[in-house]
Amino acid sequence: MPKAYVYTRHGGPETEALTDLDRPRPGPGEILVAVRAAGVNPVDWKLRQGFRRPGESERVFPAVFGSEAAGVVEEAGPGVTGFAAGDEVFGSAAQGAYAEYALLAADMTAHKPAALSFRDAATLPVAAATAYDGVRQLALPGGSTLLVTGAGGGVGSAAVQIAHSFGLRVVGVASESKREFVESLGAVHVSSGPDLAERVRAAAPDGIDGVYDLVGDPVLTAVADVLKDRGKLVTAGSPKEAVTALGGAPVQRVRTAAVLEAVADLAVRGALKPHITRTFPLEQAGRALRTVEDGHALGKIVIEVGA
Incomplete structure:
Protein backbone atom coordinates (compact mmCIF):
# COMPACT_ATOMS: atom_id res chain seq x y z
CA MET A 1 0.00 0.00 0.00
CA PRO A 2 1.18 3.57 -0.63
CA LYS A 3 2.84 5.38 2.26
CA ALA A 4 1.82 8.73 3.71
CA TYR A 5 2.88 10.89 6.65
CA VAL A 6 -0.16 11.68 8.79
CA TYR A 7 -1.40 13.03 12.09
CA THR A 8 -3.97 10.97 13.93
CA ARG A 9 -5.52 13.76 16.02
CA HIS A 10 -4.97 17.42 16.80
CA GLY A 11 -1.94 18.04 19.00
CA GLY A 12 1.84 18.00 18.85
CA PRO A 13 4.47 15.84 17.14
CA GLU A 14 3.33 12.84 19.18
CA THR A 15 0.29 12.59 16.88
CA GLU A 16 2.40 12.00 13.74
CA ALA A 17 3.12 8.73 11.97
CA LEU A 18 4.31 7.26 8.68
CA THR A 19 1.63 4.80 7.66
CA ASP A 20 0.10 2.85 4.78
CA LEU A 21 -3.06 4.25 3.21
CA ASP A 22 -5.24 3.19 0.32
CA ARG A 23 -4.38 4.90 -2.94
CA PRO A 24 -6.73 7.91 -3.22
CA ARG A 25 -9.34 8.11 -5.95
CA PRO A 26 -9.88 11.48 -7.64
CA GLY A 27 -13.30 13.02 -7.31
CA PRO A 28 -14.81 15.82 -9.41
CA GLY A 29 -12.29 18.61 -9.92
CA GLU A 30 -9.36 16.53 -8.64
CA ILE A 31 -6.24 14.97 -10.14
CA LEU A 32 -4.43 11.93 -8.75
CA VAL A 33 -0.67 12.50 -8.83
CA ALA A 34 2.29 10.25 -8.11
CA VAL A 35 4.21 12.66 -5.89
CA ARG A 36 7.83 13.42 -6.65
CA ALA A 37 8.29 16.29 -4.16
CA ALA A 38 6.26 18.10 -1.50
CA GLY A 39 6.94 21.48 0.03
CA VAL A 40 6.96 21.95 3.82
CA ASN A 41 5.18 25.01 5.22
CA PRO A 42 4.28 26.43 8.66
CA VAL A 43 0.59 25.90 7.91
CA ASP A 44 1.24 22.13 7.93
CA TRP A 45 2.01 21.96 11.65
CA LYS A 46 -0.59 24.64 12.44
CA LEU A 47 -3.29 22.43 10.90
CA ARG A 48 -2.05 19.56 13.07
CA GLN A 49 -2.50 21.79 16.11
CA GLY A 50 -6.12 22.48 15.16
CA PHE A 51 -5.96 25.60 13.00
CA ARG A 52 -8.75 25.70 10.44
CA ARG A 53 -8.91 27.89 7.35
CA PRO A 54 -12.12 29.94 6.88
CA GLY A 55 -14.86 27.75 5.50
CA GLU A 56 -12.86 24.55 5.98
CA SER A 57 -14.64 21.49 7.38
CA GLU A 58 -13.46 19.34 10.27
CA ARG A 59 -10.45 17.14 9.55
CA VAL A 60 -10.98 13.43 9.01
CA PHE A 61 -8.25 11.38 10.71
CA PRO A 62 -5.75 10.13 9.86
CA ALA A 63 -5.07 13.39 7.98
CA VAL A 64 -2.15 13.58 5.55
CA PHE A 65 0.27 16.49 5.99
CA GLY A 66 1.17 18.87 3.19
CA SER A 67 -0.36 21.63 1.09
CA GLU A 68 1.74 21.62 -2.10
CA ALA A 69 3.26 19.01 -4.36
CA ALA A 70 4.77 18.30 -7.75
CA GLY A 71 4.47 14.99 -9.56
CA VAL A 72 3.12 12.99 -12.47
CA VAL A 73 -0.58 12.68 -13.26
CA GLU A 74 -1.96 9.18 -12.77
CA GLU A 75 -5.64 9.89 -13.30
CA ALA A 76 -7.98 12.85 -13.73
CA GLY A 77 -11.31 12.95 -11.90
CA PRO A 78 -14.77 13.47 -13.43
CA GLY A 79 -15.13 16.76 -15.27
CA VAL A 80 -11.41 17.55 -15.28
CA THR A 81 -9.98 18.68 -18.61
CA GLY A 82 -6.51 19.73 -19.70
CA PHE A 83 -4.66 17.02 -17.79
CA ALA A 84 -3.78 13.48 -18.86
CA ALA A 85 -1.86 10.56 -17.41
CA GLY A 86 1.87 11.18 -17.66
CA ASP A 87 1.66 14.99 -17.44
CA GLU A 88 4.17 16.60 -15.08
CA VAL A 89 2.33 19.04 -12.83
CA PHE A 90 2.50 21.03 -9.60
CA GLY A 91 -0.27 22.43 -7.46
CA SER A 92 -2.21 22.67 -4.21
CA ALA A 93 -3.10 19.45 -2.43
CA ALA A 94 -6.76 18.70 -1.82
CA GLN A 95 -6.09 16.15 0.94
CA GLY A 96 -2.39 16.24 1.84
CA ALA A 97 0.90 15.93 -0.03
CA TYR A 98 3.44 14.12 2.20
CA ALA A 99 2.58 10.89 0.43
CA GLU A 100 3.41 8.64 -2.48
CA TYR A 101 0.08 9.59 -4.06
CA ALA A 102 -1.85 12.82 -3.59
CA LEU A 103 -4.98 14.50 -4.86
CA LEU A 104 -4.47 17.96 -6.30
CA ALA A 105 -7.22 20.49 -6.94
CA ALA A 106 -7.39 20.79 -10.74
CA ASP A 107 -8.15 24.52 -10.71
CA MET A 108 -5.07 25.11 -8.56
CA THR A 109 -2.73 22.90 -10.60
CA ALA A 110 -0.47 23.84 -13.51
CA HIS A 111 1.73 21.98 -15.94
CA LYS A 112 5.36 21.93 -14.82
CA PRO A 113 7.76 23.55 -17.28
CA ALA A 114 10.41 21.09 -18.46
CA ALA A 115 13.13 23.48 -17.27
CA LEU A 116 11.81 23.35 -13.69
CA SER A 117 12.71 20.44 -11.41
CA PHE A 118 10.07 18.65 -9.35
CA ARG A 119 11.83 19.88 -6.19
CA ASP A 120 11.66 23.52 -7.26
CA ALA A 121 8.11 23.24 -8.56
CA ALA A 122 6.92 21.82 -5.23
CA THR A 123 7.93 25.05 -3.47
CA LEU A 124 5.72 27.30 -5.60
CA PRO A 125 2.01 26.65 -4.88
CA VAL A 126 2.04 27.90 -1.26
CA ALA A 127 5.10 30.01 -0.48
CA ALA A 128 5.84 31.60 -3.86
CA ALA A 129 2.17 32.03 -4.79
CA THR A 130 1.42 33.64 -1.42
CA ALA A 131 4.37 35.98 -1.94
CA TYR A 132 3.17 36.82 -5.45
CA ASP A 133 -0.39 37.52 -4.31
CA GLY A 134 0.78 39.87 -1.55
CA VAL A 135 3.16 41.88 -3.72
CA ARG A 136 0.49 42.18 -6.42
CA GLN A 137 -2.10 43.26 -3.85
CA LEU A 138 0.09 46.14 -2.65
CA ALA A 139 0.35 47.39 -6.25
CA LEU A 140 3.33 49.65 -5.53
CA PRO A 141 4.79 51.60 -8.46
CA GLY A 142 8.31 50.82 -9.62
CA GLY A 143 10.97 52.45 -7.51
CA SER A 144 8.93 52.20 -4.30
CA THR A 145 10.39 50.74 -1.11
CA LEU A 146 8.78 47.58 0.26
CA LEU A 147 9.47 46.24 3.74
CA VAL A 148 9.18 42.45 4.11
CA THR A 149 9.14 40.92 7.58
CA GLY A 150 10.24 37.31 7.92
CA ALA A 151 12.39 37.86 4.84
CA GLY A 152 14.55 34.79 5.52
CA GLY A 153 11.72 32.26 5.34
CA GLY A 154 10.05 30.52 2.42
CA VAL A 155 7.38 33.13 1.69
CA GLY A 156 9.63 36.05 2.67
CA SER A 157 12.54 35.08 0.43
CA ALA A 158 10.12 34.63 -2.48
CA ALA A 159 8.48 37.99 -1.76
CA VAL A 160 11.85 39.76 -1.83
CA GLN A 161 12.68 38.30 -5.23
CA ILE A 162 9.24 38.88 -6.72
CA ALA A 163 9.28 42.48 -5.49
CA HIS A 164 12.62 43.00 -7.23
CA SER A 165 11.14 41.61 -10.45
CA PHE A 166 8.44 44.30 -10.12
CA GLY A 167 11.08 47.01 -9.86
CA LEU A 168 10.81 47.60 -6.10
CA ARG A 169 13.54 48.32 -3.55
CA VAL A 170 13.27 45.89 -0.63
CA VAL A 171 14.13 46.12 3.05
CA GLY A 172 14.06 42.68 4.69
CA VAL A 173 13.52 42.08 8.41
CA ALA A 174 15.03 38.84 9.71
CA SER A 175 17.24 37.57 12.51
CA GLU A 176 20.90 38.53 12.48
CA SER A 177 21.78 34.91 11.65
CA LYS A 178 19.95 35.32 8.33
CA ARG A 179 21.64 38.60 7.33
CA GLU A 180 23.89 37.06 4.69
CA PHE A 181 21.00 35.15 3.12
CA VAL A 182 18.66 38.16 3.02
CA GLU A 183 21.36 40.37 1.54
CA SER A 184 22.12 37.71 -1.09
CA LEU A 185 18.52 38.14 -2.27
CA GLY A 186 19.22 41.82 -2.92
CA ALA A 187 17.42 43.24 0.12
CA VAL A 188 18.70 45.68 2.72
CA HIS A 189 18.79 43.60 5.90
CA VAL A 190 17.37 44.91 9.18
CA SER A 191 17.72 42.79 12.31
CA SER A 192 14.55 41.85 14.16
CA GLY A 193 14.19 42.60 17.86
CA PRO A 194 13.63 45.62 20.14
CA ASP A 195 13.78 49.10 18.57
CA LEU A 196 12.97 47.66 15.14
CA ALA A 197 11.22 50.82 13.93
CA GLU A 198 14.34 52.91 14.54
CA ARG A 199 16.52 50.51 12.56
CA VAL A 200 14.04 50.49 9.68
CA ARG A 201 14.01 54.30 9.56
CA ALA A 202 17.80 54.32 9.46
CA ALA A 203 17.83 51.76 6.62
CA ALA A 204 15.16 53.62 4.61
CA PRO A 205 15.50 57.36 5.36
CA ASP A 206 13.11 58.22 2.51
CA GLY A 207 10.39 56.13 4.12
CA ILE A 208 8.58 52.84 3.57
CA ASP A 209 5.91 52.74 0.86
CA GLY A 210 4.54 49.28 1.59
CA VAL A 211 4.79 46.49 4.16
CA TYR A 212 4.35 42.78 3.55
CA ASP A 213 4.22 41.16 6.99
CA LEU A 214 4.85 37.45 7.46
CA VAL A 215 5.48 37.44 11.20
CA GLY A 216 2.66 39.16 13.10
CA ASP A 217 2.83 41.07 16.37
CA PRO A 218 4.86 42.65 17.90
CA VAL A 219 6.74 43.07 14.60
CA LEU A 220 3.55 43.96 12.71
CA THR A 221 2.74 46.89 15.01
CA ALA A 222 6.32 48.10 15.02
CA VAL A 223 6.65 48.26 11.23
CA ALA A 224 3.17 49.78 10.79
CA ASP A 225 4.54 52.86 12.57
CA VAL A 226 7.10 53.49 9.81
CA LEU A 227 4.64 53.17 6.93
CA LYS A 228 3.64 56.27 4.96
CA ASP A 229 0.17 54.91 4.18
CA ARG A 230 -1.40 52.26 6.44
CA GLY A 231 -3.49 51.15 3.47
CA LYS A 232 -0.30 49.69 2.01
CA LEU A 233 0.05 47.13 4.82
CA VAL A 234 -0.75 43.49 4.10
CA THR A 235 -0.10 40.41 6.20
CA ALA A 236 0.01 36.66 5.86
CA GLY A 237 1.35 36.31 9.39
CA SER A 238 -1.35 37.88 11.54
CA PRO A 239 -5.12 37.49 12.12
CA ALA A 267 11.52 30.67 -11.70
CA VAL A 268 12.40 29.53 -15.22
CA ARG A 269 13.70 33.01 -16.06
CA GLY A 270 15.87 33.01 -12.93
CA ALA A 271 14.04 35.92 -11.31
CA LEU A 272 12.76 33.61 -8.55
CA LYS A 273 15.00 30.98 -6.96
CA PRO A 274 13.27 28.67 -4.45
CA HIS A 275 16.44 28.51 -2.28
CA ILE A 276 15.84 24.97 -1.08
CA THR A 277 18.20 24.61 1.87
CA ARG A 278 17.38 21.03 2.94
CA THR A 279 15.61 17.99 1.53
CA PHE A 280 14.36 14.89 3.33
CA PRO A 281 12.97 11.55 2.15
CA LEU A 282 9.36 10.75 2.98
CA GLU A 283 10.58 8.41 5.73
CA GLN A 284 12.04 11.47 7.49
CA ALA A 285 9.05 13.75 7.02
CA GLY A 286 8.90 14.32 10.77
CA ARG A 287 12.41 15.76 10.76
CA ALA A 288 11.50 17.99 7.82
CA LEU A 289 8.47 19.31 9.67
CA ARG A 290 10.46 19.93 12.88
CA THR A 291 12.93 22.01 10.87
CA VAL A 292 10.10 24.37 9.91
CA GLU A 293 8.13 24.14 13.17
CA ASP A 294 11.17 25.18 15.21
CA GLY A 295 10.96 28.55 13.46
CA HIS A 296 14.56 28.79 12.28
CA ALA A 297 14.31 27.33 8.78
CA LEU A 298 16.20 29.20 6.09
CA GLY A 299 14.55 29.31 2.68
CA LYS A 300 12.48 26.26 1.75
CA ILE A 301 12.40 22.67 3.04
CA VAL A 302 11.29 19.92 0.65
CA ILE A 303 10.34 16.26 1.04
CA GLU A 304 11.40 14.11 -1.91
CA VAL A 305 9.16 11.17 -2.82
CA GLY A 306 9.30 8.44 -5.45
CA ALA A 307 11.55 8.18 -8.49
Missing part, protein backbone atom coordinates in the same frame (compact mmCIF):
# COMPACT_ATOMS: atom_id res chain seq x y z
CA LYS A 240 -7.45 39.74 10.15
CA GLU A 241 -8.55 41.60 13.26
CA ALA A 242 -4.99 42.60 14.17
CA VAL A 243 -4.08 44.01 10.76
CA THR A 244 -7.39 45.78 10.11
CA ALA A 245 -7.05 47.53 13.48
CA LEU A 246 -3.81 49.00 12.10
CA GLY A 247 -5.45 50.08 8.83
CA GLY A 248 -4.14 47.20 6.73
CA ALA A 249 -5.55 43.98 5.31
CA PRO A 250 -4.83 40.25 5.06
CA VAL A 251 -3.30 38.92 1.85
CA GLN A 252 -6.05 38.00 -0.56
CA ARG A 253 -5.05 34.62 -2.01
CA VAL A 254 -5.96 34.23 -5.67
CA ARG A 255 -5.40 30.45 -5.79
CA THR A 256 -5.54 29.90 -9.54
CA ALA A 257 -3.45 28.03 -12.09
CA ALA A 258 -2.65 31.41 -13.69
CA VAL A 259 -0.75 32.49 -10.57
CA LEU A 260 1.17 29.20 -10.55
CA GLU A 261 2.09 29.72 -14.20
CA ALA A 262 3.28 33.25 -13.40
CA VAL A 263 5.58 32.19 -10.55
CA ALA A 264 6.84 29.22 -12.59
CA ASP A 265 7.75 31.64 -15.39
CA LEU A 266 9.70 33.79 -12.90
Whole structure:
Protein backbone atom coordinates (compact mmCIF):
# COMPACT_ATOMS: atom_id res chain seq x y z
CA MET A 1 0.00 0.00 0.00
CA PRO A 2 1.18 3.57 -0.63
CA LYS A 3 2.84 5.38 2.26
CA ALA A 4 1.82 8.73 3.71
CA TYR A 5 2.88 10.89 6.65
CA VAL A 6 -0.16 11.68 8.79
CA TYR A 7 -1.40 13.03 12.09
CA THR A 8 -3.97 10.97 13.93
CA ARG A 9 -5.52 13.76 16.02
CA HIS A 10 -4.97 17.42 16.80
CA GLY A 11 -1.94 18.04 19.00
CA GLY A 12 1.84 18.00 18.85
CA PRO A 13 4.47 15.84 17.14
CA GLU A 14 3.33 12.84 19.18
CA THR A 15 0.29 12.59 16.88
CA GLU A 16 2.40 12.00 13.74
CA ALA A 17 3.12 8.73 11.97
CA LEU A 18 4.31 7.26 8.68
CA THR A 19 1.63 4.80 7.66
CA ASP A 20 0.10 2.85 4.78
CA LEU A 21 -3.06 4.25 3.21
CA ASP A 22 -5.24 3.19 0.32
CA ARG A 23 -4.38 4.90 -2.94
CA PRO A 24 -6.73 7.91 -3.22
CA ARG A 25 -9.34 8.11 -5.95
CA PRO A 26 -9.88 11.48 -7.64
CA GLY A 27 -13.30 13.02 -7.31
CA PRO A 28 -14.81 15.82 -9.41
CA GLY A 29 -12.29 18.61 -9.92
CA GLU A 30 -9.36 16.53 -8.64
CA ILE A 31 -6.24 14.97 -10.14
CA LEU A 32 -4.43 11.93 -8.75
CA VAL A 33 -0.67 12.50 -8.83
CA ALA A 34 2.29 10.25 -8.11
CA VAL A 35 4.21 12.66 -5.89
CA ARG A 36 7.83 13.42 -6.65
CA ALA A 37 8.29 16.29 -4.16
CA ALA A 38 6.26 18.10 -1.50
CA GLY A 39 6.94 21.48 0.03
CA VAL A 40 6.96 21.95 3.82
CA ASN A 41 5.18 25.01 5.22
CA PRO A 42 4.28 26.43 8.66
CA VAL A 43 0.59 25.90 7.91
CA ASP A 44 1.24 22.13 7.93
CA TRP A 45 2.01 21.96 11.65
CA LYS A 46 -0.59 24.64 12.44
CA LEU A 47 -3.29 22.43 10.90
CA ARG A 48 -2.05 19.56 13.07
CA GLN A 49 -2.50 21.79 16.11
CA GLY A 50 -6.12 22.48 15.16
CA PHE A 51 -5.96 25.60 13.00
CA ARG A 52 -8.75 25.70 10.44
CA ARG A 53 -8.91 27.89 7.35
CA PRO A 54 -12.12 29.94 6.88
CA GLY A 55 -14.86 27.75 5.50
CA GLU A 56 -12.86 24.55 5.98
CA SER A 57 -14.64 21.49 7.38
CA GLU A 58 -13.46 19.34 10.27
CA ARG A 59 -10.45 17.14 9.55
CA VAL A 60 -10.98 13.43 9.01
CA PHE A 61 -8.25 11.38 10.71
CA PRO A 62 -5.75 10.13 9.86
CA ALA A 63 -5.07 13.39 7.98
CA VAL A 64 -2.15 13.58 5.55
CA PHE A 65 0.27 16.49 5.99
CA GLY A 66 1.17 18.87 3.19
CA SER A 67 -0.36 21.63 1.09
CA GLU A 68 1.74 21.62 -2.10
CA ALA A 69 3.26 19.01 -4.36
CA ALA A 70 4.77 18.30 -7.75
CA GLY A 71 4.47 14.99 -9.56
CA VAL A 72 3.12 12.99 -12.47
CA VAL A 73 -0.58 12.68 -13.26
CA GLU A 74 -1.96 9.18 -12.77
CA GLU A 75 -5.64 9.89 -13.30
CA ALA A 76 -7.98 12.85 -13.73
CA GLY A 77 -11.31 12.95 -11.90
CA PRO A 78 -14.77 13.47 -13.43
CA GLY A 79 -15.13 16.76 -15.27
CA VAL A 80 -11.41 17.55 -15.28
CA THR A 81 -9.98 18.68 -18.61
CA GLY A 82 -6.51 19.73 -19.70
CA PHE A 83 -4.66 17.02 -17.79
CA ALA A 84 -3.78 13.48 -18.86
CA ALA A 85 -1.86 10.56 -17.41
CA GLY A 86 1.87 11.18 -17.66
CA ASP A 87 1.66 14.99 -17.44
CA GLU A 88 4.17 16.60 -15.08
CA VAL A 89 2.33 19.04 -12.83
CA PHE A 90 2.50 21.03 -9.60
CA GLY A 91 -0.27 22.43 -7.46
CA SER A 92 -2.21 22.67 -4.21
CA ALA A 93 -3.10 19.45 -2.43
CA ALA A 94 -6.76 18.70 -1.82
CA GLN A 95 -6.09 16.15 0.94
CA GLY A 96 -2.39 16.24 1.84
CA ALA A 97 0.90 15.93 -0.03
CA TYR A 98 3.44 14.12 2.20
CA ALA A 99 2.58 10.89 0.43
CA GLU A 100 3.41 8.64 -2.48
CA TYR A 101 0.08 9.59 -4.06
CA ALA A 102 -1.85 12.82 -3.59
CA LEU A 103 -4.98 14.50 -4.86
CA LEU A 104 -4.47 17.96 -6.30
CA ALA A 105 -7.22 20.49 -6.94
CA ALA A 106 -7.39 20.79 -10.74
CA ASP A 107 -8.15 24.52 -10.71
CA MET A 108 -5.07 25.11 -8.56
CA THR A 109 -2.73 22.90 -10.60
CA ALA A 110 -0.47 23.84 -13.51
CA HIS A 111 1.73 21.98 -15.94
CA LYS A 112 5.36 21.93 -14.82
CA PRO A 113 7.76 23.55 -17.28
CA ALA A 114 10.41 21.09 -18.46
CA ALA A 115 13.13 23.48 -17.27
CA LEU A 116 11.81 23.35 -13.69
CA SER A 117 12.71 20.44 -11.41
CA PHE A 118 10.07 18.65 -9.35
CA ARG A 119 11.83 19.88 -6.19
CA ASP A 120 11.66 23.52 -7.26
CA ALA A 121 8.11 23.24 -8.56
CA ALA A 122 6.92 21.82 -5.23
CA THR A 123 7.93 25.05 -3.47
CA LEU A 124 5.72 27.30 -5.60
CA PRO A 125 2.01 26.65 -4.88
CA VAL A 126 2.04 27.90 -1.26
CA ALA A 127 5.10 30.01 -0.48
CA ALA A 128 5.84 31.60 -3.86
CA ALA A 129 2.17 32.03 -4.79
CA THR A 130 1.42 33.64 -1.42
CA ALA A 131 4.37 35.98 -1.94
CA TYR A 132 3.17 36.82 -5.45
CA ASP A 133 -0.39 37.52 -4.31
CA GLY A 134 0.78 39.87 -1.55
CA VAL A 135 3.16 41.88 -3.72
CA ARG A 136 0.49 42.18 -6.42
CA GLN A 137 -2.10 43.26 -3.85
CA LEU A 138 0.09 46.14 -2.65
CA ALA A 139 0.35 47.39 -6.25
CA LEU A 140 3.33 49.65 -5.53
CA PRO A 141 4.79 51.60 -8.46
CA GLY A 142 8.31 50.82 -9.62
CA GLY A 143 10.97 52.45 -7.51
CA SER A 144 8.93 52.20 -4.30
CA THR A 145 10.39 50.74 -1.11
CA LEU A 146 8.78 47.58 0.26
CA LEU A 147 9.47 46.24 3.74
CA VAL A 148 9.18 42.45 4.11
CA THR A 149 9.14 40.92 7.58
CA GLY A 150 10.24 37.31 7.92
CA ALA A 151 12.39 37.86 4.84
CA GLY A 152 14.55 34.79 5.52
CA GLY A 153 11.72 32.26 5.34
CA GLY A 154 10.05 30.52 2.42
CA VAL A 155 7.38 33.13 1.69
CA GLY A 156 9.63 36.05 2.67
CA SER A 157 12.54 35.08 0.43
CA ALA A 158 10.12 34.63 -2.48
CA ALA A 159 8.48 37.99 -1.76
CA VAL A 160 11.85 39.76 -1.83
CA GLN A 161 12.68 38.30 -5.23
CA ILE A 162 9.24 38.88 -6.72
CA ALA A 163 9.28 42.48 -5.49
CA HIS A 164 12.62 43.00 -7.23
CA SER A 165 11.14 41.61 -10.45
CA PHE A 166 8.44 44.30 -10.12
CA GLY A 167 11.08 47.01 -9.86
CA LEU A 168 10.81 47.60 -6.10
CA ARG A 169 13.54 48.32 -3.55
CA VAL A 170 13.27 45.89 -0.63
CA VAL A 171 14.13 46.12 3.05
CA GLY A 172 14.06 42.68 4.69
CA VAL A 173 13.52 42.08 8.41
CA ALA A 174 15.03 38.84 9.71
CA SER A 175 17.24 37.57 12.51
CA GLU A 176 20.90 38.53 12.48
CA SER A 177 21.78 34.91 11.65
CA LYS A 178 19.95 35.32 8.33
CA ARG A 179 21.64 38.60 7.33
CA GLU A 180 23.89 37.06 4.69
CA PHE A 181 21.00 35.15 3.12
CA VAL A 182 18.66 38.16 3.02
CA GLU A 183 21.36 40.37 1.54
CA SER A 184 22.12 37.71 -1.09
CA LEU A 185 18.52 38.14 -2.27
CA GLY A 186 19.22 41.82 -2.92
CA ALA A 187 17.42 43.24 0.12
CA VAL A 188 18.70 45.68 2.72
CA HIS A 189 18.79 43.60 5.90
CA VAL A 190 17.37 44.91 9.18
CA SER A 191 17.72 42.79 12.31
CA SER A 192 14.55 41.85 14.16
CA GLY A 193 14.19 42.60 17.86
CA PRO A 194 13.63 45.62 20.14
CA ASP A 195 13.78 49.10 18.57
CA LEU A 196 12.97 47.66 15.14
CA ALA A 197 11.22 50.82 13.93
CA GLU A 198 14.34 52.91 14.54
CA ARG A 199 16.52 50.51 12.56
CA VAL A 200 14.04 50.49 9.68
CA ARG A 201 14.01 54.30 9.56
CA ALA A 202 17.80 54.32 9.46
CA ALA A 203 17.83 51.76 6.62
CA ALA A 204 15.16 53.62 4.61
CA PRO A 205 15.50 57.36 5.36
CA ASP A 206 13.11 58.22 2.51
CA GLY A 207 10.39 56.13 4.12
CA ILE A 208 8.58 52.84 3.57
CA ASP A 209 5.91 52.74 0.86
CA GLY A 210 4.54 49.28 1.59
CA VAL A 211 4.79 46.49 4.16
CA TYR A 212 4.35 42.78 3.55
CA ASP A 213 4.22 41.16 6.99
CA LEU A 214 4.85 37.45 7.46
CA VAL A 215 5.48 37.44 11.20
CA GLY A 216 2.66 39.16 13.10
CA ASP A 217 2.83 41.07 16.37
CA PRO A 218 4.86 42.65 17.90
CA VAL A 219 6.74 43.07 14.60
CA LEU A 220 3.55 43.96 12.71
CA THR A 221 2.74 46.89 15.01
CA ALA A 222 6.32 48.10 15.02
CA VAL A 223 6.65 48.26 11.23
CA ALA A 224 3.17 49.78 10.79
CA ASP A 225 4.54 52.86 12.57
CA VAL A 226 7.10 53.49 9.81
CA LEU A 227 4.64 53.17 6.93
CA LYS A 228 3.64 56.27 4.96
CA ASP A 229 0.17 54.91 4.18
CA ARG A 230 -1.40 52.26 6.44
CA GLY A 231 -3.49 51.15 3.47
CA LYS A 232 -0.30 49.69 2.01
CA LEU A 233 0.05 47.13 4.82
CA VAL A 234 -0.75 43.49 4.10
CA THR A 235 -0.10 40.41 6.20
CA ALA A 236 0.01 36.66 5.86
CA GLY A 237 1.35 36.31 9.39
CA SER A 238 -1.35 37.88 11.54
CA PRO A 239 -5.12 37.49 12.12
CA LYS A 240 -7.45 39.74 10.15
CA GLU A 241 -8.55 41.60 13.26
CA ALA A 242 -4.99 42.60 14.17
CA VAL A 243 -4.08 44.01 10.76
CA THR A 244 -7.39 45.78 10.11
CA ALA A 245 -7.05 47.53 13.48
CA LEU A 246 -3.81 49.00 12.10
CA GLY A 247 -5.45 50.08 8.83
CA GLY A 248 -4.14 47.20 6.73
CA ALA A 249 -5.55 43.98 5.31
CA PRO A 250 -4.83 40.25 5.06
CA VAL A 251 -3.30 38.92 1.85
CA GLN A 252 -6.05 38.00 -0.56
CA ARG A 253 -5.05 34.62 -2.01
CA VAL A 254 -5.96 34.23 -5.67
CA ARG A 255 -5.40 30.45 -5.79
CA THR A 256 -5.54 29.90 -9.54
CA ALA A 257 -3.45 28.03 -12.09
CA ALA A 258 -2.65 31.41 -13.69
CA VAL A 259 -0.75 32.49 -10.57
CA LEU A 260 1.17 29.20 -10.55
CA GLU A 261 2.09 29.72 -14.20
CA ALA A 262 3.28 33.25 -13.40
CA VAL A 263 5.58 32.19 -10.55
CA ALA A 264 6.84 29.22 -12.59
CA ASP A 265 7.75 31.64 -15.39
CA LEU A 266 9.70 33.79 -12.90
CA ALA A 267 11.52 30.67 -11.70
CA VAL A 268 12.40 29.53 -15.22
CA ARG A 269 13.70 33.01 -16.06
CA GLY A 270 15.87 33.01 -12.93
CA ALA A 271 14.04 35.92 -11.31
CA LEU A 272 12.76 33.61 -8.55
CA LYS A 273 15.00 30.98 -6.96
CA PRO A 274 13.27 28.67 -4.45
CA HIS A 275 16.44 28.51 -2.28
CA ILE A 276 15.84 24.97 -1.08
CA THR A 277 18.20 24.61 1.87
CA ARG A 278 17.38 21.03 2.94
CA THR A 279 15.61 17.99 1.53
CA PHE A 280 14.36 14.89 3.33
CA PRO A 281 12.97 11.55 2.15
CA LEU A 282 9.36 10.75 2.98
CA GLU A 283 10.58 8.41 5.73
CA GLN A 284 12.04 11.47 7.49
CA ALA A 285 9.05 13.75 7.02
CA GLY A 286 8.90 14.32 10.77
CA ARG A 287 12.41 15.76 10.76
CA ALA A 288 11.50 17.99 7.82
CA LEU A 289 8.47 19.31 9.67
CA ARG A 290 10.46 19.93 12.88
CA THR A 291 12.93 22.01 10.87
CA VAL A 292 10.10 24.37 9.91
CA GLU A 293 8.13 24.14 13.17
CA ASP A 294 11.17 25.18 15.21
CA GLY A 295 10.96 28.55 13.46
CA HIS A 296 14.56 28.79 12.28
CA ALA A 297 14.31 27.33 8.78
CA LEU A 298 16.20 29.20 6.09
CA GLY A 299 14.55 29.31 2.68
CA LYS A 300 12.48 26.26 1.75
CA ILE A 301 12.40 22.67 3.04
CA VAL A 302 11.29 19.92 0.65
CA ILE A 303 10.34 16.26 1.04
CA GLU A 304 11.40 14.11 -1.91
CA VAL A 305 9.16 11.17 -2.82
CA GLY A 306 9.30 8.44 -5.45
CA ALA A 307 11.55 8.18 -8.49
